[in-house]
Amino acid sequence: MDVVRPEFVPDASLSTAEMEALQRDIADVAVFSDDFTFDPAAVSLDGPAGQQTLGEGAAGAATGGADRPLVAGVDQAFVGDRAISAVVVLRGREVVERVYAVEPTEIPYVPGLLSFREGGAILSAFAALACAPDIVLVDGSGRIHYREAGLATHIGVTLDVPTIGVAKNLLCGHPRESLDRKLPEGARVAIEADAEVETATDEPIIGYAVQTRQYDSSSQYINPLIVSPGHRVSAATAADLVLATAAGYKLPEPTRLADSYADSVKADI
Numbered sequence: 001m002d003v004v005r006p007e008f009v010p011d012a013s014l015s016t017a018e019m020e021a022l023q024r025d026i027a028d029v030a031v032f033s034d035d036f037t038f039d040p041a042a043v044s045l046d047g048p049a050g051q052q053t054l055g056e057g058a059a060g061a062a063t064g065g066a067d068r069p070l071v072a073g074v075d076q077a078f079v080g081d082r083a084i085s086a087v088v089v090l091r092g093r094e095v096v097e098r099v100y101a102v103e104p105t106e107i108p109y110v111p112g113l114l115s116f117r118e119g120g121a122i123l124s125a126f127a128a129l130a131c132a133p134d135i136v137l138v139d140g141s142g143r144i145h146y147r148e149a150g151l152a153t154h155i156g157v158t159l160d161v162p163t164i165g166v167a168k169n170l171l172c173g174h175p176r177e178s179l180d181r182k183l184p185e186g187a188r189v190a191i192e193a194d195a196e197v198e199t200a201t202d203e204p205i206i207g208y209a210v211q212t213r214q215y216d217s218s219s220q221y222i223n224p225l226i227v228s229p230g231h232r233v234s235a236a237t238a239a240d241l242v243l244a245t246a247a248g249y250k251l252p253e254p255t256r257l258a259d260s261y262a263d264s265v266k267a268d269i
Helices: 016-029 114-127 151-159 235-244 253-268
Strands: 071-079 082-091 094-104 135-138 163-167 188-192 205-210 225-231
Touching: 016 151, 071 114, 071 253, 082 114, 082 253, 094 114, 094 253, 114 151, 135 151, 135 235, 135 253, 151 163, 151 225, 163 235, 188 225, 188 235, 205 235, 225 235
Parallel strands: 071 135, 135 163
Antiparallel strands: 071 082, 082 094, 163 225, 188 205, 205 225
8 A cells, every 4th residue: 555645654753742743734634534435334254154264374365255345454563673563454254465564663652652653664564565455443542642643543644544543541532431340242432532632623522432342250341442533434433343343352353363463473573
């Protein structure tokens, strides 16, 4: 995939103020509503009989349902001062393609500026990708971000591809209901912008806490994922698609497989 907006390619040499200004420009361009051609109802892990099992093989031709959306997952691993970005593309339960790239991390982790640390490796991985995903799930925040331009939004706008941020922790924003409790599987709780979020819209909901999996035990519970639109997808559809691609694990399958692939590349390196 090619970069569509080169002016937004992450530049780790910028000052903090310049990075934050660039994020505000990205948020101005980002589309937080559904703007895609595929049918979101067609995104699922169900597929034709005989289809390749999730996780088998590195790449291969589709065995059926060629008109179904391609869903990519993105995750990172680290070796010293290098970031390994892995992209795994699924059609239903089939791994269609997977690629990775290794790039130096030129700045330390700073909350809110993750894309300037990891974005270069992600874009390099997408440059090696032969197919064009219909939707991309990124391990990181989207609109739930101080300037509404988290990693998923930054990558989505730069590539102009629909993206969803799938984070493990809430960076900012306020949940409408307490998350410090056991939510049933499939539940979602709206996250609203708070004083920490610079927003230019009147839409209060910037994402959802989404419960993809839950224990049967009454004494233990799994925390929800924090899901937000990255680019060209609404908050509600982002939550729908994360639930549609969950398969018995907390992480949706695209990012779970990307996480596993990044770890295997790390072991080889």
